[in-house]
Amino acid sequence: xxxxxxxxxxxxxxxxxxxxxxxxxxxxxxxxxxxxxxxxxxxxxxxxxxxxxxxxxxxxxxxxxxxxxxxxxxxxxxxxxxxxxxxxxxxxxxxxxxxxxxxxxxxxxxxxxxxxxxxxxxxxxxxxxxxxxxxxxxxxxxxxxxxxxxxxxxxxxxxxxxxxxxxxxxxxxxxxxxxxxxxxxxxxxxxxxxxxxxxxxxxxxxxxxxxxxxxxxxxxxxxxxxxxxxxxxxxxxxxxxxxxxxxxxxxxxxxxxxxxxxxxxxxxxxxxxxxxxxxxxxxxxxxxxxxxxxxxxxxxxxxxxxxxxxxxxxxxxxxxxxxxxxxxxxxxxxxxxxxxxxxxxxxxxxxxxxxxxxxxxxxxxxxxxxxxxxxxxxxxxxxxxxxxxxxxxxxxxxxxxxxxxxxxxxxxxxxxxxxxxxxxxxxxxxxxxxxxxxxxxxxxxxxxxxxxxxxxxxxxxxxxxxxxxxxxxxxxxxxxxxxxxxxxxxxxxxxxxxxxxxxxxxxxxxxxxxxxxxxxxxxxxxxxx
Numbered sequence: 001x002x003x004x005x006x007x008x009x010x011x012x013x014x015x016x017x018x019x020x021x022x023x024x025x026x027x028x029x030x031x032x033x034x035x036x037x038x039x040x041x042x043x044x045x046x047x048x049x050x051x052x053x054x055x056x057x058x059x060x061x062x063x064x065x066x067x068x069x070x071x072x073x074x075x076x077x078x079x080x081x082x083x084x085x086x087x088x089x090x091x092x093x094x095x096x097x098x099x100x101x102x103x104x105x106x107x108x109x110x111x112x113x114x115x116x117x118x119x120x121x122x123x124x125x126x127x128x129x130x131x132x133x134x135x136x137x138x139x140x141x142x143x144x145x146x147x148x149x150x151x152x153x154x155x156x157x158x159x160x161x162x163x164x165x166x167x168x169x170x171x172x173x174x175x176x177x178x179x180x181x182x183x184x185x186x187x188x189x190x191x192x193x194x195x196x197x198x199x200x201x202x203x204x205x206x207x208x209x210x211x212x213x214x215x216x217x218x219x220x221x222x223x224x225x226x227x228x229x230x231x232x233x234x235x236x237x238x239x240x241x242x243x244x245x246x247x248x249x250x251x252x253x254x255x256x257x258x259x260x261x262x263x264x265x266x267x268x269x270x271x272x273x274x275x276x277x278x279x280x281x282x283x284x285x286x287x288x289x290x291x292x293x294x295x296x297x298x299x300x301x302x303x304x305x306x307x308x309x310x311x312x313x314x315x316x317x318x319x320x321x322x323x324x325x326x327x328x329x330x331x332x333x334x335x336x337x338x339x340x341x342x343x344x345x346x347x348x349x350x351x352x353x354x355x356x357x358x359x360x361x362x363x364x365x366x367x368x369x370x371x372x373x374x375x376x377x378x379x380x381x382x383x384x385x386x387x388x389x390x391x392x393x394x395x396x397x398x399x400x401x402x403x404x405x406x407x408x409x410x411x412x413x414x415x416x417x418x419x420x421x422x423x424x425x426x427x428x429x430x431x432x433x434x435x436x437x438x439x440x441x442x443x444x445x446x447x448x449x450x451x452x453x454x455x456x457x458x459x460x461x462x463x464x465x466x467x468x469x470x471x472x473x474x475x476x477x478x479x480x481x482x483x484x485x486x487x488x489x490x491x492x493x494x495x496x497x498x499x500x501x502x503x504x505x506x507x508x509x510x511x512x513x514x515x516x517x518x519x520x521x522x523x524x525x526x527x528x529x
Contacts, residue, residue, distance in 0.1 A: 026357045028182050030382055032058040034116040038088070040123030041066040045202040050121045053197065053209055057382055065091055067124070073314060074127040077150060084154060088161055098162060110162035113189050117361055117381050118158055120196040122205050126313060126376055127336045128152045152373055153336040155194040159371040162190055171343055171370030178349060179366050195361045195381035199325040200316040211330045212380035215299030220385035221399035222275025222297045224249050224256040227264055229281045238280055238305060238341060244348035245278060250445055252355060253409030255438035260482065266511035268504050270467035273297050278347045280305035285323035291504050295328040299385055301354065302329035305344060310334030310376050321378060331360050331379030339374035357387050401434035433463035440475065449479060467505045470496060477512060490516050
């Protein structure tokens with residue numbers, strides 16, 4: 001459905017100069033002929049998924065590769081070599097997909113490579129387990145020292161499929177890390193850019209394909225939710241990724257909700273229109289993902305940083321990757337074993353490259369410092385969620401408020417008073433709680449507290465839905481907590497519990513009440529009892 005509101009005319013007029021300036025800077029698309037798809041030979045569902053994706057993206061049928069694989073998500077290093085790596089090398093040789101030469105150290109290296117992206121379908125194992133080491137003094141198998149581990153993700157190990165005799169213990173530096181160019185760069189020929197379409201079910205996998213294709217037409221619009229962990233100086237780099245994303249979103253005009261305490265978003269948090277989510281640090285899905293009514297916005301990119309976030313992709317309730325995909329996200333990344341913080345995806349780089357119009361597989365591989373390690377990328381590798389952000393005045397009805405806000409930011413960001421007047425007027429004319437809330441979030445980022453409160457109150461009066469009204473109360477509670485005014489925060493919690501007691505999202509208020517005013521511990525039992 002497209003916009004019929006009169007405000008569409010203003011949006012189109014604002015959009016025209018942006019179209020002219022943005023079109024020349026878009027990254028080149030990856031060609032369908034550059035993608036090979038690997039699936040599980042014995043699984044009809046895996047094969048159907050591979051065929052469906054190839055048809056949807058115009059990938060030649062000859063680029064599909066069937067492997068006879070164990071029905072397991074985790075395999076041994078020897079099984080990886082004999083059942084995945086060596087058969088793929090033989091297939092590349094047989095199809096003349098590459099040409100490899102031997103360097104001065106006796107290592108085979110591709111110097112020409114027709115295939116640049118290797119897509120693994122559900123049914124292909126994703127974890128290579130650690131090999132047992134000779135026993136120590138007690139005779140038990142010993143663990144390798146840090147940096148010498150040989151466990152890895154199948155996907156990350158296959159990045160170096162074309163190299164022979166490389167060191168499998170520990171990570172290898174990624175030459176594509178922090179780049180800002182497409183994979184056609186000649187210096188990247190030795191690498192294969194891996195991605196997988198996987199999840200708790202084949203229905204989820206097919207939905208990922210369908211949603212990615214649909215959202216590319218209009219672009220991904222919605223709210224970004226960021227969760228700073230604030231776990232201390234040893235983890236400061238992760239919080240800085242979050243702050244960098246917030247700064248970029250402010251520039252780009254993407255409304256951003258930031259959880260600034262050591263806690264994650266509370267249970268059943270009303271995370272409406274969650275198009276982007278970046279969070280850390282909890283072992284299992286929590287917060288809004290516990291709400292049975294919650295769904296990410298179609299096409300969402302959602303990531304939670306945890307060392308073992310992708311150890312159980314097939315489980316819709318454990319860890320993070322499975323639950324995130326089961327709740328409707330189209331793209332995510334994760335880790336199958338302990339990567340250590342310096343070996344994980346840098347969220348700020350991934351976010352930046354997606355906003356620039358790169359595909360998921362490019363953005364993800366630009367943002368990971370190492371390969372032959374623990375990471376996986378899940379989603380349609382060709383998905384470019386922000387490709388249409390400045391390209392077309394055609395828009396979905398649900399996106400009009402977000403488009404209006406972004407275009408207003410781009411036009412009046414240097415004139416904050418004009419910006420507030422123009423968008424406040426638009427919010428009143430469009431009766432838009434989203435616009436009021438977006439203004440409140442922007443002023444909150446600028447530490448203009450009184451203005452932020454006013455816009456959140458206007459949003460609460462305008463939104464028709466109770467969960468959205470509740471979120472405005474949560475913003476105000478967050479402001480009071482940040483100012484150290486615990487009593488004012490508790491008063492809002494109490495009032496909110498009375499007003500919103502009949503919706504599942506009220507559990508977020510209960511969670512905050514227990515944080516701000518913890519219940520007394522149970523009385524200790526006497527020895528006689």
